[in-house]
Amino acid sequence: MTRLCSIPAQSRRALVRSSVKQMARFSTSARSCDYADTLSNLKIGAHTRVLFQGFTESLEWGTKIIGGVKPGVDSSHLGLPVFPSVREARIRAQPDASAIYVPGNQTAKAIEEAIEEEIPLVVAVAEHVPIHDMLRVHSMLKTQSKTRLVGANCPGIISAVGKCRIGFQPLPCFSPGRIGIVAKSGTLSYETVASTTRAGLGQSLCIGMGGDPLPGTNFVDALKIFEEDPDTEGIILVGETGGTAEMDAADWIKDYNRRSAHPKPIMALIGGLHTPPGRIMGHAGAWTAPGEPHAKDKYDALERAGAVMVNHPEKFGDGMKTLLSTQSHIQGTRYTNYFNRRGLHTMRRVTPGRNGASQSQQTRSLYVKPIQALDMLREKSIPVNEAAVSDVFLSLTIDRTALSPCVLASTSAGFDLDQTGRFPFAYEGTDFGRDHPLVETVAAHLQLPATAHDNLALLLQGLWQIFKEKEAYILEVRASIIKKFEVRDARFGFDDAAFRSSGRQEEVHQLRNPAEEVTEEVEAEKDGIVYIKLEGAGSIGTLVNGAGLAMNTVDALTIHGGRCANFLDTGGKATTETVKTSLRIITSDRRVKVIFVNIFGGLTRCDMIAGGIIEAFQEMKMSMPVMVRLRGTNEGLGQHMIATSGLPLEVYDGFEAAAQRVVELAGDWKHYY
Template sequence: MALRSLPRRAPQMGMRWTRRFSSSPRNASYADTLPNLKIGAHTRVLFQGFTGRQATANVKESLEWGTKIVGGVKPGVEGEHLGLPVFPSVKVAQEKAKPDASAIYVPGNQTAQAIEEAIEAEIPLVVAVAEHVPIHDILRIHSMLQTQSKTRLVGANCPGIISAIGKCRIGFQPLPCFAPGNVGIVAKSGTLSYETVASTTRAGLGQSLCISMGGDVLAGTNFVDALKIFEHDEDTEGIILVGEIGGTAEMDAAEWIKDYRRRTADPKPIMALVGGLEAPPGRIMGHAGAWAAPGEPDGQTKYQALERAGAVMVNHPEKFGEGMKTLLGNKATRPGTSVSSNVSQKRGFHTMRRFTPTSQSAVQQKRNLYIKQFQALDILKQKSIPVNETVSSSDGSVSISVDRTALSPCIVASPGPEFEPARSRKFPFSYKLANFEGQSVISEVVSHLGLPASAQGKLASLVRALWEIFKEKEAFVLETRIGLSAEGNLEVHGAHFGFDDAAYRSSGRQEAIHSLRNKAEEVLEEVEAEKDGIVYVKLQGEGSIGTLVNGAGLAMNTVDALTIHGGHCANFLDTGGKATSETVKSSFRIICSDPRVKAVFVNIFGGLTRCDMIAEGIIMAFRDLDMQVPVVVRLRGTNEELGQKMIAESGLPLHAFDGFEAAAKKVISLAENK
């Protein structure tokens, strides 16, 4: 069977909404599941992994809030838990309880199997919250989702979806931040979405529906899907989009916004933020999906695209509330321009200070997902692919990676030695049906690269070998630089291979490939942080401010915003969703081991963790480590006033703030004067 090329995924609304968009009949597809996102008081929720500790705590909170939970699943077991029925399978639960949605609370290595069971039972909405779901497990799930029209997926690696109006929570969002209102929010980052929610609540706007796209490479629901829901949702009057580096979802959203504003007489105001503007090239910034694959745009490009499309951009989520209030109060204000001094970016991209990165290959090698070039070339030699390391120039670049829009693997080809977005082209194909025998896609790749037709067979052999490596060893990106020898033979001149650490860490697979890692050659602080479950990235440059943040998206945005204000950050640090006294202590120790650090900025949003608990951890860590540098602490979220009071009364050189602007100015001043 020939390789099947997939079209770009362009979701349309479901059959129930067909008349609103089209009068012509069409075949059913995954796009038909889009209306399933419109949850509310009517939504009947099932839990998979029902009796686990996290699910149990979540069910109690959600029930008290008003969510209609009809029971849960524990494989092979029937009974009762929390006064609700326990079903032996999703199929039985579907037959007896008729759920509209399922919340999956199982570990990452079990998530794909749980999603598959829900798809087979035709549950309308499936929400997967787990991190560390192997990429190839999700690729297989998406190959199933694209062939059906009953089940919609949100996630994985996301807080979930929540209707503040309908009191329906499917996920682990911090409920005290939410209030019924009129703003629809879609976000990649959990912590940034909580900050955004809290900002709109403080502004008196509240939220209608909040959808998490999640931080994984492959999202079951993307920005455009959410925007289509918000467009026709009568409860939603304003829309907020929170993006970050990695993939092209923000670019797709920009195109949708541009079209929406062109065809709509009175469009709803849209605001946006992009995290990771200062992220070093080639690094994975906490979230599994926060990295740019070959040919993908960087954060600056995404920001500019959204701004040109008409979205009002901000540099910090606390500005969303008052900014949206202004826009809703004056719809005549044209989005894309400053509505107040507190809404738009203070400096444009052309004036923003940038870190001076080292070479891309040197930066990337610091991540444990990548192997060295000679190791990648050895793998190719084992597949009988001609390799010539002595040639410095190349005729083009070919990669096997993941197309996040088509939700499938893809060939990425560029006629130059680098994967420049303007010259690169993606060729998505089916995860299940790829065998490259027909070579129809290969001929397109040959044409795009400008190679002679005689090279088609050799290129097919290379692509087939890359695809075998991709599947066998669970890679997420395999890059090669190729060229033609004097004899006209196709050969590989360089290679850069990255492999999925989730397959190894959460599922115990691919030990051989991950054993190639040499920690002794990596950045010491990054290796030390990893032992404590902390994601730490040492940034290049003068870096006088150390950062300690809970959540990858918020950590990226913290570095961005401090840089815009004139600060010089030494690191990116994500303690994870729950900052504890131990992780805070370890974080301080690692940050202060960098002699460049003159002041530390702690930016914590207490959503799942209370601010008073975080404040206690900061005070204990400060005393235990005999800290010698000043620390500025910004606490927001649950019990924020108590946490700020504890910091202020500690008697330690800690400076407590609730607003970002004041905190940023203080830490920059301290770092400059130290």
């Protein structure tokens, strides 16, 4: 298997850039509207009239909430009207934005209602929205120019200057100021906000891009808003493994610095530098598909573009403060070079593994056995010959740039990116008949003989039927093209959210055999915890709330010379029960010598989290040394509770001191330099 990150970055980006053009070519309907026209709807503030579809209030922050929606109910709540439908709300209240707080299985329908009523801004926060639901949503978004979507799977959007909050961000962390922030991760964005608040900079506008594989708003969208926003003087970007949005942002930043006489300083962080190949790291979109860059490639691209990179979000505040104070002295030079000389850039010894095509069983997804995948193909009357020699690689998957399904076709069975074509197409209205232009284009790219064209059309149609009927997100086959097109082997991945949040695809889900998976990972999953046992001689156990923060914790400890035994995301919460389950799983690993608990208290206060940690330790009678870093709401009280608990717990405020202590106790200090 060719390692994708060994492919030149230029060829990889060229492949991705061609996606949108190819999609337009193979779309079955002409586009008369441009979704990009909705970008200005992201500039929320005191003027924004917000409709809540399933609302919890942000009134204390100053958000101008005009009411909520509960289907079939026309009443009031807390002095605000509750409308029976989005249409009725639009007619009677004229909202500028709608906040959607319904569960993942209802999110797409709520978004579609808002699009139909041309609500200017729609913010969807739910996790576990099925991928195919979002593909349908994006099919709608591309045909209109009135509604802008933020999310799904995001904390929302908040204007600290304009006092408008559409989401569930922890308000005590925010203060009006001049830094624009866009992030995939909720917990990392809160850490970033807290850092800029402590530095006295505050925030202007904070956009949660979210961890969904198909977000409605991406980094470039946010950067365009920050460029023109008079309230924003500095920009922070927080990315992670999975997708190509960070590479697109790097290209934009490079162009911005070139064309602007006085560009605003930009800082960035990438989570997931040390994620194992082929794993989903908590967020639905935190996985690397064939043809996508590794997190380290994203880091390097942003650095080359001129962004100042850090390895932990608590460094953003002082770093940006220094950038802004020295801006007039170094205008027109690369900020990265300037700060490398001053030690802000702290990246060390990063030697992550390289991601090729997906390799191992992934959490929150379902890969069936190859024989089961081949049986699905046989049911579609697709020729299968397991004895054939593989000549080509073909995949039907999602394109995160085009926000649509796409075909990847490679003349190398090992998926050589330089020999691969990417062909996005419309989700709705596609039927791969023999005369479909995409069939001819893929056949030409693969250099198929005329005798194989009919079988290629049959294969694409069969894959497309499986993709839609069973809600797959990646279908890979390797095939022989001698005389005719025959499939030798197959690897199919299906969206677990379709079953877990919506109760669909039970037949596919029943193909899963937990007995063949890692026992600890299956046990953690039962409590909503994402646990991944890392290979090697790791001696540091990690317990973190939030996928992005969990990835960054592993990265930062590794950069400090530590070796982590696991990735663990409690799912954005850290209750007594989740802490107990997490500790039980972590301590079952005999490699672990010390545990690092890294918690950011957002909506859940740090004192409540501290109480849960203390109770869990008392019940489990822990003796292993544990470092606890608590930041966020009521952090002082939470830290005091840990420090005075009388338990084998050491409490820390800053990450650097905690990381150094953890590495020292793990016996890995010699690896630091």
